[in-house]
Amino acid sequence: LTPDPAQGAAVKAADRAHVFHSWSAQGLIDPLAVAGAEGSYFWDYEGNRYLDFTSGLVFTNIGYQHPEVVRAIQEQAARMTTFAPAFAVEARSEAARLIASHTPGDLDKIFFTNGGAEAVENAVRMARLHTGRHKVLAAYRSYHGATNTAINLTGDPRRWASDNGSSGTVHFWAPFLYRSAFYSATQEEECARALQHLEDTIVFEGPAGVAAIVLETVPGTAGIMTPPPGYLQGVRELCDRYGIVFVLDEVMAGFGRTGKWFAAEHDDVVPDLMTFAKGVNSGYVPLGGVAISGAIAETFEKRAFPGGLTYSGHPLACAAAVATIRVMEEEKVVENAAHIGASVIGPGLRDLAERHPSIGEVRGTGMFWALELVRNRETREPLVPYNATGADAAPMAAFGAACKKNGLWPFINMNRIHVVPPCNVTEAEAKEGLAALDEALAVADEHTA
Ligand code: PLP
Incomplete structure (x- = not known):
């Protein structure tokens, strides 16, 4: 000092x-x-x-400079600073295993990225290939990252300059009682009306063309609006009814932020894909990823997944994730x-x-x-x-x-x-x-x- x-x-x-x-x-x-x-x-x-x-x-x-995580990064740097993504590497395997041990339901396969936006890009890619559909629905009052699809999904002014109109994204209003788009007086009303509005949006966009609904479990940068009880379960039901992939973006809300490992736990809801980054290793080394359900992982068992990154599951970032998750468990x-x-x-x-x-x-x-x-x-x-x-x-x-x-x-x-x-x-x-x-x-x- x-x-x-x-x-x-x-x-x-x-x-x-x-x-x-x-x-x-x-x-x-x-x-x-x-x-x-x-x-x-x-x-x-x-x-x-x-x-x-x-x-x-x-x-x-x-917090900054947690000694256990700093030490783990130093040890990993001394042992194996980097390695290409096609190999099985101890830090990567262990990070994936630990993350999967905390993700809800059967989100047991992890695709690693360098951050949140790339996680969202790849989640949407998976949803489109899994369903054979193109459109993606996302909420106003949201942020999903600054790459092409992620910024087009984003529902705040940061999208405006990069909105290319060809991304297949469609926006809808999610519940937010304090500034209700539905003139609701109670959380129950807001929940019911927001679900009806979402279903109307699906129907008018054509369900057979909708690949995914992407939502922040608790919208973060847009204002930290915890959804009313029942909303996320209702979205889950709409996705099941219309064969749509449910993507929850937990880049900000995940890894302890809401007082649970993942915010989806508050509502007992299991999405088909869940994106994460940030808290996975407290940002000590860039890392993000997509947690993938059994059904979507199955799509890519015999068919190649057409996506990848040179630094997918970078050993230094994964070692930081392993140490961070252990610290979070122990402390x-x-x-x-x-x-x-x-x-x-x-x-x-x-x-x-x-x-x-x-x-x-x-x-x-x-x-x-x-x-x-x-x-x-x-x-x-x-x-x-x-x-x-x-x-x-x-x-x-x-x-x-x-x-x-x-x-x-x-x-x-x-x-x-x-x-x-x-x-x-x-x-x-x-x-x-x-x-x-x-x-x-x-x-x-x-x-x-
Ligand atoms: N998704 C959410 C919910 C976010 O809050 C953010 C970043 O704040 C992102 C995605 C984008 O993450 P990144 O900046 O790591 O690309």
Whole structure:
């Protein structure tokens, strides 16, 4: 934590000169130069330390620099840093076995990718080949990744510039009572109407042409909307009725985030394909994948699967996954996420909502929470307009700056803050973050009417 502003300036200068950043106007960004990270914290070269309530991009489920996982990566590097995907390799075999031991139902075969988007691409490829159909249905208010099919499935503004109209994707409204597309008053109504709307969409698109329905089990970046009880089971039934492959995207919600190994467990639902990435090894080395049901695996028993990646099941990434999953089992990280979520974060956020008029809704579970910030609780007008930039987004920017001033690094998306600390966050850290939020929310309150 020794400050070294000169080194920080050098890191920043090279970044600004040569690094082309994601999702950004390159001339308008000012990335923080990060000197180090451990557990739930990271720090800059000026000596400022931040409590990371973002888990990176919601991936460091066991925090930064877990010694067991760092050691496993070092040992794997010394033994076999890399190997081609066509071979059976110990780290890869063991990672697949461990992942399959936690996935629901018969999702027992694992196709490895380098991240989430590639997992979604390959899940859709499998669904199309398995069914012989082309269309894929996905929800508004979703994010599935930035490659071609994945971004076309995505239901937020990040799709707009890359929407090529030939991807066979069709969007529908998933349940979200707070901003219901169906004018529902209760979760039961929202569930029933959303299922009817989905069935209507299937019927009007032509069931014989629909290969897959792709849903985030709990939509993440789009706002952490836990589906009402019965919705995912209802989607499962629609898929069975119309011969459609059900793909659950657990890239963000999986590996402990919701207080279960996979979010699908909350609803006792088993998809045909499930995508994962991020938490599988806390992002220490890039890794993602698709967990495949017996029936879909059977399709590719005698027929080649036409997809692959040079680094599929990279030994270093798989060794990190093996160590991460063992750490999560031994240190009861999933149980911790459920416990701290139910006993500290959830009650703490609801308490903040009592005192801060800018909080329109508190929702979430485990280490997966969102605060919907509004100008007016009655009208639910968002604190900033949908997809706002520049001056329109200023109230959220000011709120974010206040969080940082209080030592908290926040995850902000449009008019929401997502509270997504590592799943092994301690009670003291959770309380520290809530206290910082409490102070920063005063800035958001100034914009309420
Ligand atoms: N699916 C979901 C639900 C995600 O949240 C993300 C990333 O945030 C992705 C897919 C894409 O993953 P990646 O960025 O690793 O390609």
